[in-house]
Amino acid sequence: MNLDVTGPAAVPRKNGELVFETPWESRSFGIAVALCKSGVLGWEEFRTHLIGNIGKSEKEDFAKTHEWNYYAIWEDSLEHVLLEKGIVTKQEIEEGVTRVEASWSHEEGSHHHSH
Amino acid sequence: MERKRFIWISGRAISNMPLDSSFGGKDTMDDVAVPPPVSGTYPVPESDIAARVQALESILLEKGLLSSDAIDKVVETYEKDIGPMLGAKVVARTWTNPAFRARLLENAVAACKELGIGGAQGEHLVAIENTDKVHNVIVCTLCSCYPWTVLGLPPNWYKYPQYRSRIVIEPRKMLKEDFGLDIPDGKEIRVWDSSSELRYFVIPERPLGTENLTEEELASIVTREAMIGVAEVRKP
Structure with a gap:
């Protein structure tokens, strides 16, 4: 996939800012929407989690004083709904994260920077 | 580093x-x-x-x-194919074709389909028109519902808590202070709270002095901000 959204070759957007700031934001968006399209998740059930999490985050002071990242909340909501539906387990996620991080440090060690 | x-x-x-x-x-x-x-x-x-x-x-x-392809496709669609240029096309058509305008206000979904615009969640689209008496602005107070079909994905500020709470409470003040849009006191401001069932977008007023522009040229001056209602369209 040629998604250059952060580098100097990023496609300029008409009418302003980039849609996604980082590749992980676009992936997390794409995963959730693709799951809704294929019927694995219902858009409404995902959205309910999203609304709940956004509401919670806004009660915190950091929403006003620190970086408030919509897609971090989006990703968290996606985890919530996948766990709740039993589509993935906590253990699978934790093991997956460990694997990803191991692969990154391996890549860093061999001077590849892909994330 | x-x-x-x-x-x-x-x-x-x-x-x-x-x-x-x-x-x-x-x-x-x-x-x-x-x-x-x-x-x-x-x-x-x-x-x-x-x-x-x-x-x-x-x-x-x-x-x-x-599948990775499915994710790629979603992302690419929203990054490249769907965006405010679609809404701009719709707006320009309403400026040049009163019958289309009427159809759009009556049934935005059907009217957009005439222009080949539709698809994902387009079934809930509603067009609202700015007039010399009323200025409209859209928000989603609960999350970030947005007329994706015609505007693509929302800008970051649309999703921020500050916009979502304040535009409802003091729209005139916020439009002026945050967006530099001065709506005269005599003009009513209506704030439309989007939901997943109803996704509004604003048909801005056609600027004076654009009588000689083609529909395509008109589309090129319509901005995303104008279709959210936080800006006016300016003559090029």
């Missing part, structure tokens, strides 16, 4: 994300107090979230619930 970006979160689904050992270090987080270690609000390195996204993707791929 690139400065590490931290993102503040609260109440995660999985709360065993340890604080990065560099947290509280001298070069990144000088200005914040050390957060409680277990619950509440705390910053996590952005790379932690990126890792979770990648992990989720690979798990779902392994389970056969997703």
